[in-house]
Amino acid sequence: MAGKTTGGPIDAVKCPSCGRPNDFRDIHAQQLLDTGHTLKCDHCRRIMKVTAMRVIHLVQVAVDGATAPNRTRLPPPRQATTLGPAATQRLLHGTPRRRR
């Protein structure tokens, strides 16, 4: 049975030992981030293993048509960092969403 699992967006992956966020974007850029790879926590120096990775698709939408408010600038796209702990757990563990 696997140990405690945590996770998060790539720029704030929670360490399973100390719970503090790690930025793995550099590691990903070097193509060293993959399932089964081990990584060291920046904070507590303990080793964690990548057990799963999911790609999140972000969709930006805007009001279309004349009823839109007087704004010329689009709101910034939602960042993956806004993912809450519950949503992160859902992504990692694939808990099925309840549907009617």
Ligand SMILES: [Zn+2]
């Ligand atoms: Zn740590």
